[in-house]
Amino acid sequence: MIVREHENAFIMTTQDDHAHVSGKLIANWRDALFKKPELRKSVEYAIFQHDLGWKPIDEQPFWNDKKQEPYTFIDFPTPPKAVFYKHGIDEVVQFDAYAGLLCSTHYMNFLLEETSKEAYAFVEQERERQQQIMDSFSDLNKDAFDFHYALLQLCDSLSLFMSINEPGVAMEDGHPFFRKGIPVPSVLDNFSKSKIDLNWKDNHTIAMHEFPFENPVNITLKQKTVTKEAIKTMGLVQSYQEATLQKIGLLLVEG
Numbered sequence: 001m002i003v004r005e006h007e008n009a010f011i012m013t014t015q016d017d018h019a020h021v022s023g024k025l026i027a028n029w030r031d032a033l034f035k036k037p038e039l040r041k042s043v044e045y046a047i048f049q050h051d052l053g054w055k056p057i058d059e060q061p062f063w064n065d066k067k068q069e070p071y072t073f074i075d076f077p078t079p080p081k082a083v084f085y086k087h088g089i090d091e092v093v094q095f096d097a098y099a100g101l102l103c104s105t106h107y108m109n110f111l112l113e114e115t116s117k118e119a120y121a122f123v124e125q126e127r128e129r130q131q132q133i134m135d136s137f138s139d140l141n142k143d144a145f146d147f148h149y150a151l152l153q154l155c156d157s158l159s160l161f162m163s164i165n166e167p168g169v170a171m172e173d174g175h176p177f178f179r180k181g182i183p184v185p186s187v188l189d190n191f192s193k194s195k196i197d198l199n200w201k202d203n204h205t206i207a208m209h210e211f212p213f214e215n216p217v218n219i220t221l222k223q224k225t226v227t228k229e230a231i232k233t234m235g236l237v238q239s240y241q242e243a244t245l246q247k248i249g250l251l252l253v254e255g
Contacts, residue, residue, distance in 0.1 A: 001058050002163045003072045009227045010070055012061065012240065013163045015054030017222040021159040023048025025252075026151060028213040033190055036144040039098060043148045046092065046099035047155050050106055053088020063236045070226075070236060078114055082122040085111075089126070093133070101133045101145070102152055143187075150185035157182045158198075162221055162250060167203040199255075204248075207255035221248040 002018055004011040026047045034040055054073065057080075062071040071077075085107045093100030108126040111119040134140050161182060165174040172179050181195025191210050199207045223246050230239035 014058035015051035019051035211254035
């Protein structure tokens with residue numbers, strides 16, 4: 001779950017909904033900037049579904065009793081997280097092996113630096129899975145794969161920026177993840193800088209200077225406002241499930 005705290009409420013966006021925004025972005029990526037276009041459908045599927053493992057967790061969000069707030073994707077405990085990571089990858093692999101390889105690499109990199117036995121087991125398991133998938137391809141192009149994985153990383157970051165920040169906030173005043181800009185993986189060599197600055201023109205329009213998309217991208221951001229009073233009265237799960245789903249229209253433009 002992606003969570004923004006207000007004085008009297010939590011603004012909550014599911015990881016799966018955030019991933020769908022990532023998918024909308026990659027679907028609009030310029031054809032001329034896409035390597036190995038024959039793999040585009042697989043790459044789009046991977047990016048669209050890359051947070052599928054979070055879907056069952058976010059349907060009934062968990063309460064962090066130590067912090068007295070909902071657990072987020074940042075502080076969710078590793079042992080159950082690794083289980084859901086695996087579930088998400090399993091689902092994607094069944095539909096598209098190349099997409100599954102991208103998602104496996106993405107999730108594995110999140111846990112590489114963790115020292116728990118669950119993280120270690122997950123990393124080893126995914127390394128084995130990745131080798132099996134790579135062996136199943138007779139002509140896997142590593143440079144193209146690295147490019148496609150970089151697209152997943154960038155679209156993930158762009159979507160997360162939209163979900164985790166208050167509309168209209170200046171970049172330097174927003175979430176610590178992105179105060180210095182959106183990181184650009186080095187293999188995306190059509191960008192001139194290692195960071196992208198995004199600027200809110202108003203509460204619904206975001207300008208991006210180096211624009212890799214065919215056209216302005218219309219985005220629907222889904223979220224729920226869950227009041228702290230409701231949580232106190234009914235608990236987090238019921239409060240979240242009864243909260244109204246809000247759909248916020250955003251427009252990503254060149255500028």
